[in-house]
Amino acid sequence: MSRISIILPAKNEAAALAALLPRLAAAQPDAEILVMDDGSTDNTRDVCAAAGIRCVSAPYSMGNGAAIKRGARAATGDILVFMDGDGQHDPADIARLLARLDEGYDMVVGARDWGSQAGVGRGVANTFYNWLASRITGHAVADLTSGFRVARADKFKEFLHLLPNGFSYPTTSTMAFFRSAYGVAYEPIKAAQRIGKSHIKPLRDGLRFLLIIFKIATLYSPLKLFVPASALFFALGLANYAYTFITTGRLTNMSTLMWSASVIVFLIGLVSEQITALTYRRAD
Numbered sequence: 001m002s003r004i005s006i007i008l009p010a011k012n013e014a015a016a017l018a019a020l021l022p023r024l025a026a027a028q029p030d031a032e033i034l035v036m037d038d039g040s041t042d043n044t045r046d047v048c049a050a051a052g053i054r055c056v057s058a059p060y061s062m063g064n065g066a067a068i069k070r071g072a073r074a075a076t077g078d079i080l081v082f083m084d085g086d087g088q089h090d091p092a093d094i095a096r097l098l099a100r101l102d103e104g105y106d107m108v109v110g111a112r113d114w115g116s117q118a119g120v121g122r123g124v125a126n127t128f129y130n131w132l133a134s135r136i137t138g139h140a141v142a143d144l145t146s147g148f149r150v151a152r153a154d155k156f157k158e159f160l161h162l163l164p165n166g167f168s169y170p171t172t173s174t175m176a177f178f179r180s181a182y183g184v185a186y187e188p189i190k191a192a193q194r195i196g197k198s199h200i201k202p203l204r205d206g207l208r209f210l211l212i213i214f215k216i217a218t219l220y221s222p223l224k225l226f227v228p229a230s231a232l233f234f235a236l237g238l239a240n241y242a243y244t245f246i247t248t249g250r251l252t253n254m255s256t257l258m259w260s261a262s263v264i265v266f267l268i269g270l271v272s273e274q275i276t277a278l279t280y281r282r283a284d
Helices: 014-027 044-051 064-074 091-101 120-137 153-157 169-179 202-220 223-247 253-279
Strands: 004-010 032-037 054-057 079-082 107-112 149-152 184-189
Touching: 004 014, 004 064, 014 032, 014 044, 014 091, 032 044, 032 064, 044 054, 054 064, 064 079, 064 153, 064 169, 079 091, 079 153, 091 107, 091 149, 091 184, 107 169, 120 169, 120 202, 149 153, 149 169, 169 184, 169 202, 202 223, 202 253, 223 253
Parallel strands: 004 032, 004 079, 032 054, 107 184
Antiparallel strands: 079 149, 107 149
């Protein structure tokens, strides 16, 4: 049987962990459980010790994604289970995700419904991310940003160098699996209200999540981002030329500039496509 490692990134989540860890140990008694303490200043380590759970502490806060990467390196299991340490995810759902993995998939993601979203704003943003990722990949993406997922360790560790240290590791790992033709499935889950205060700041992290839109395209296929942009510049140059030809009977510098930008953007897209292909090339 495959050994399972459960990785929980946590920063000042002692209250949530005190309730979660006993339930997790009861639901998966044979699993290796790792709490990746991201520089907590509360009694996270004491809570883990009381529950008999291994806690791997960072000397300072490095970010949620950094905790995931450190956890994946420290884990000894063949299958990695990632859960948030804030009490939102139900340990009983792990069995359902593992059962889907046994069907032949390489990663199974717990897909939240609308009622599980942390507010209307986050729900609308996640819905847009899901739609965009589905359009780019050609696969139905039910929850791009869910932190509750199981994956085969050897496959997941291939992409550790791509994962950011911040909050967008779910997006990066999902797109990397799709790009590499690894099977991804979604299993519906209900996420509870988190215990404690969220570490996500609407303004600061809102700008970071905006970058996810561009990361989705560049991680999977840069040309799907650059070709439409190139076409837009070309169309604007053509429209400007039509207007100036009708009104003044000449070609203006603005049209030439737009067409030049169209060519440059297209060429940048070609280079980006080649870089992306090299990024995902597996070492022999």
